[in-house]
Amino acid sequence: MTHERIVDARLHLLSRQVLDADGEPVRAVDDLELVGPDGQPARAGAEVRVGAILVGPVLFVRLFGGAVPVSRQPRIAWEDVGHVGTAIELTVPSDRLDADWVEHWLRDHVVGRIPGGRHDPEADG
Amino acid sequence: MKKVLGVALGILTAIGGFVDIGDLVTNAVVGSRFGLSLVWVVALGVVGICLFASMAGRVAAVSGRATFEIIRERLGPKAAGANLVASFAINLLTLTAEIGGIALALHLVSSVEPRLWIPVAALAVWLVLWRVKFQVMENVAGLMGLLLVGFGVALFLLGPDWGELMRQAVPPSPPSTEHPAAYWYYAVALFGAAMTPYEVFFFSSGAVEERWTAKDLTMNRANVLIGFPLGGLLSVAIAACAAVVLLPAGIEVSSLSQIVLPVAQAGGVLLLALVIIGIVAATFGAALETALSSGYSLAQYLGWSWGKFRRPARAARFHVTMVVAILLGVGILMTSVDPIAVTEMSVVFSAVALPLTYVPILVVANDPQYMGCHVNGRVVNALGTVYLVIVVVAAVAAIPLMIATGAGS
Numbered sequence: 001m002t003h004e005r006i007v008d009a010r011l012h013l014l015s016r017q018v019l020d021a022d023g024e025p026v027r028a029v030d031d032l033e034l035v036g037p038d039g040q041p042a043r044a045g046a047e048v049r050v051g052a053i054l055v056g057p058v059l060f061v062r063l064f065g066g067a068v069p070v071s072r073q074p075r076i077a078w079e080d081v082g083h084v085g086t087a088i089e090l091t092v093p094s095d096r097l098d099a100d101w102v103e104h105w106l107r108d109h110v111v112g113r114i115p116g117g118r119h120d121p122e123a124d125g
Numbered sequence: 126m127k128k129v130l131g132v133a134l135g136i137l138t139a140i141g142g143f144v145d146i147g148d149l150v151t152n153a154v155v156g157s158r159f160g161l162s163l164v165w166v167v168a169l170g171v172v173g174i175c176l177f178a179s180m181a182g183r184v185a186a187v188s189g190r191a192t193f194e195i196i197r198e199r200l201g202p203k204a205a206g207a208n209l210v211a212s213f214a215i216n217l218l219t220l221t222a223e224i225g226g227i228a229l230a231l232h233l234v235s236s237v238e239p240r241l242w243i244p245v246a247a248l249a250v251w252l253v254l255w256r257v258k259f260q261v262m263e264n265v266a267g268l269m270g271l272l273l274v275g276f277g278v279a280l281f282l283l284g285p286d287w288g289e290l291m292r293q294a295v296p297p298s299p300p301s302t303e304h305p306a307a308y309w310y311y312a313v314a315l316f317g318a319a320m321t322p323y324e325v326f327f328f329s330s331g332a333v334e335e336r337w338t339a340k341d342l343t344m345n346r347a348n349v350l351i352g353f354p355l356g357g358l359l360s361v362a363i364a365a366c367a368a369v370v371l372l373p374a375g376i377e378v379s380s381l382s383q384i385v386l387p388v389a390q391a392g393g394v395l396l397l398a399l400v401i402i403g404i405v406a407a408t409f410g411a412a413l414e415t416a417l418s419s420g421y422s423l424a425q426y427l428g429w430s431w432g433k434f435r436r437p438a439r440a441a442r443f444h445v446t447m448v449v450a451i452l453l454g455v456g457i458l459m460t461s462v463d464p465i466a467v468t469e470m471s472v473v474f475s476a477v478a479l480p481l482t483y484v485p486i487l488v489v490a491n492d493p494q495y496m497g498c499h500v501n502g503r504v505v506n507a508l509g510t511v512y513l514v515i516v517v518v519a520a521v522a523a524i525p526l527m528i529a530t531g532a533g534s
Contacts, residue, residue: 015198028194107438111441119437121435122434
């Protein structure tokens with residue numbers, strides 16, 4: 001038997017930390033994309049569900065207004081979410097998420113290239 | 126045995142972390158102008174930081190969520206964003222002051238121009254952040270910072286009139302030569318220095334770095350309840366030294382060499398040398414903590430991966446943030462601004478930002494979804510509420526007092 005519980009989008013989803021399958025932080029939930037039951041854009045008066053977690057530029061839209069082109073909008077599909085607790089846990093590793101491209105770019109082009117950048121600090125004294 | 130060692134080292138950390146350049150300068154300035162008549166503020170600040178640091182540590186240990194994640198989650202992106210901008214700016218000012226403080230202390234021992242020491246100090250801070258293990262970093266800075274006990278030793282060697290010091294402290298009696306507004310301005314500054322938000326950012330994130338769980342709550346309490354009060358005692362000793370030597374001589378503190386003057390007078394070169402090592406270690410430790418806190422607060426607000434326990438490449442944006450913060454700090458110092466003045470500004474502004482940090486901690490510490498059975502008890506909640514009122518009063522009063530007194534002059 002599954003326990004049903006009410007999840008308040010504003011309280012339990014927005015601004016929560018998103019963790020990947022390994023427990024590594026990915027982003028915080030900056031906004032949610034709502035879609036209709038058939039995956040089409042949500043319509044007023046019709047049933048909707050959460051289609052994706054939006055991160056990145058959409059935060060500035062929420063703070064200052066404006067709009068982000070849909071093609072430039074990093075998203076994490078709701079199908080990848082495994083568990084909603086005090087953090088939102090995904091079932092995929094962050095390396096597979098396009099939403100995390102800034103982190104990957106900085107890792108590969110800046111931080112990873114500085115000597116010691118891939119050194120494990122827990123490995124020695 | 127390992128546990129005892131853990132507690133002992135944690136306590137040392139708290140002492141080293143509590144007394145930074147802000148506390149050094151503010152306490153010495155206050156001692157040289159108001160004697161011990163503001164000791165009650167240090168006591169008030171110590172109780173407050175104990176209360177909220179232990180709460181933030183408990184939240185981090187039980188839920189695994191550090192303070193700025195909670196601020197974002199509870200206040201939403203707008204209010205938390207405002208807090209982030211304010212906290213980040215204060216953090217940057219404090220980091221600037223700490224790097225400047227290291228340079229000034231090294232200048233005292235070497236008589237090499239402080240501006241030449243600044244890049245050296247900044248590079249050293251970055252290397253430690255880049256390479257050294259979190260626990261090692263904390264313990265070395267904390268242990269060496271303990272040398273600041275030299276201020277206490279100096280106080281005894283000076284052989285002051287203890288009765289007179291007590292009369293200044295209880296009931297608080299500010300010197301008649303000072304304006305009441307200046308007295309209250311410094312009260313707010315001291316309170317801000319004791320309760321700087323970076324201390325809870327660092328403390329709670331440190332709990333995550335050290336992978337604390339609900340089992341470590343005793344350690345959390347011991348660290349806080351012993352470490353911060355001992356740090357407070359050191360602060361009082363610094364103020365008392367200034368009250369005994371500098372107040373009667375009419376010297377107003379405006380440089381680091383004046384802060385250590387009583388130590389040199391009481392204990393000679395040897396004690397002075399030890400205290401200066403202590404100052405270098407304490408400011409170095411605080412520079413590490415503020416640099417980390419700038420990374421922690423930004424990364425936790427945006428949900429990036431953070432922490433020194435990860436390989437730098439696994440927390441790339443976090444490390445880039447810290448490098449940028451250090452470079453900005455060096456840039457500010459290179460304009461040859463006086464680090465002591467930067468410090469005095471940063472503690473007053475931190476008083477302004479206090480409520481936005483401490484309200485969410487209190488709220489989440491009462492949320493059973495996060496805390497399970499470890500929610501706040503009634504006494505803690507009552508005290509926390511009283512402190513929120515004090516914090517709000519201090520925050521509201523800070524800027525008007527600053528303008529009215531011309532920053533205390």
